Amino acid sequence: MATDFWASSHYNRWMVDRATLKQARAEDSQYVDDEEYLNFLPIFFANLIAKLGKKLQMRQRVIATATIFFKRFYVKNSYCDTDPFIVIAACCYVAAKAEEAPVHIKNVVSEARMLFNNEELGAKSFSPDHSKLAEMEFYLVDDLECDLTVFHPYRTLMALCGKDGSAAEAGELGAGVDDGPRYWGTGEGKLELQEGALQMAWFIINDTYRSDLPLLYPPHLIAIAAIYLTLVLHSSTRALLHAQTNTQSAGSASSAHASAQQGSARRSSRSSSAHAKKAPQDIVGFMAGLNVSMPLVATLAQEIIALYVRWERYREDAHATQQDSARGAFAHTYAKRAASVGSAGTASTGATPSADEPSAQGPGERVPLVVTPALMMQVLANMRERCQRDREMAAHGQGGRTVAVNKVLERAQAAG
Template sequence: MATDFWASSHYKRWVVDRATLKQARAEDLQYVDDPDHLHFLAIYFANAISKLGKKLGLRQRAIATATVFFRRFYLKNSYCETDPFIVIAACCYVAAKAEESPIHIKNIVAESRALFSQEQYNVKHFPSDHTKLAEMEFYLVDDLECDLVVFHPYRTLLTLCRKEVSDTASLFGSEEGEADEAGVGLSADEGPRYWGTGEGQLELSEGALQTAWFIINDTYRSDLCLLHPPHIIAIAALYLTFILNGPTRSAVLPDLPSASAPTPRRSTRQEQSKKPPPPPQDPIAFFAGLNVSLPLIATVAQEIISLYTLWERYKEGGESTGKSPHSGGTVSPAKRSAAGSSAGTPMEAVEDASAAEGSGWNEEEYVTPRFLSRLVMRMREAKVADVKRSSSLAGGTGTGTGRTAPVNKVLERTQAAG
């Protein structure tokens, strides 16, 4: 694995601008009534990847890598021209191998068929032949240009917070390799770009670290992983942890001693033998000491808040009540933070927020997976109709399939190249 992010293919080829994202979605915009529907599809597909990954027993890092592969693939392709569900299965298959936790292809096919045949996805014809998935793997790797090394914000988060792998196992399960080498991802020359002085690392409580970790998980429901380097996202997650979550803020900022409290008298010998207490952590000085653009951090934090605002309108039916977003539900960390002002831990905040939300809701006020499944189907059908119409007007002999399958699309590209 590359050890220098600044020299990696991730930084050089896969950190793009908004104009590139807009161009990538230009064709899909022709087949949706509301541009926000494409943002809801980003949440919808990321949740599907997360569910499939958990059914396959993948670690969070592998699930995040699969999501990044999916986002990169659709920088060059459209939802209306491909089958996103077989792409999801291929992304999980390739990510599992890239993260050195391979899964047999037959297990991928079986779990994908079982998951995507559910009513909320309603995929009736997911291929049972594993050779189709193997073929899709080659097309996926081709569009990824064989760039399978992905850097994630988790390592930066654990490094900045001075956490070891053994410390995180109890919090997030087995995430071996996330922070085994604090310098991985930094070069000797380029590391100080965001590390600053390297002094005064944060010492977060378990609840605070969980909140930051969950916020990073949630960012994969958007295109932030394509727009910004991972260390920027990690620092923005820390920033939101300080700002939004009441228990986290009070835990990280220790109470200063009262000025009115009497100071006990000590002998000179006691003063010489006793070490002075460490100064309280100053988060403002910590962020100011990082060699990053603070306006950029604030911009990314605002983008995450905008994601949560959109996410409030997405509901996964009765299955989602009481679940948090990092497990595929609808309770965002923004809502956890609001509820956290009276709750003791992040998980208690989740339960309080879910209880306050209630079980009754009007489906017309929310965007649901069933609606998005129908939307994807309508987009593909409309694209096929346009291809047929164009073929008939040109006097051709169109087959009517257009480019609705990744296989057909890549074959057309190969034939065009001669």
């Protein structure tokens, strides 16, 4: 099962639709001033998971698994009913075990306290008691239904574009090799990308974890969408693609030309003559030969672009840089282009917000142009305060509401 996505719990139990996600956030939407804030929470929480993972020296695959665990947990729970910070710590702790790179619980608690209790976040409620995290682990695994096998797009990316015998990060291909039917076509050959282009595709996949896309689409589609965006946005690769397109349009029919190119590539691979010049790879033919719906890939690519447009409004601080993200490479330029043609509805104007604009929000006001972690902390605090107030009012009347995870933890600790 670990090598067959279609028979895995990931595909059969944890691929959800948008109606399910909307239902999962229904309770939170009652306690937030503007529902648009809920679109920024995945960015906020994914950044925190990445920061904690780096402090614990976790590989990118472990961080990605922890992020998926967090998203799955909140398919069944609401932000206002739980403490997301202890959930983040538990997700990192469990993900490290699931990916066979365990970290000590004391290290997780120590690093989490240093991260969450700083002046910027001020999550003073995070407890130094190791038993609370150990207990939260059981509640997390229970809500995950013990489904700890997660498939990531990195494996497909390296299968389609990785050089033989190498990977961008050791161990990212996972355990074992899929001997079943390939879901990306014949599997003959690989797409030859420059190192910078392959790195950009890897970063795009990293960035998709700041959204709900990993819950909505299979990982191989996300990987192909990342390759598709890379072909469009990586300058030298785009220039090569344009040159090949012009060459093909000047020749015979595209299908015959693609067949000739593939035959030439196979003959050149078998030839050992030093003077034979290798024919350029037919990138368009390779993408067209994938056994996936290209309109669906294009739709997914547009959703990734919409994520970047939204992410442009989120700032860790006034002088933050995103050196580990594809966003810093092309999102600003593409956001303007997307806004001008209306491909991303979240951008009503093509202007990029200034980092100096105020981020404070009063009751009933719209989401400001610049969203910061401090503002997200304020939103979470307001949501939990309003939720708690309604709980107390309901306790004197109807009562009988579902006991949240944080309530279970409090009662368990009180009982000793």
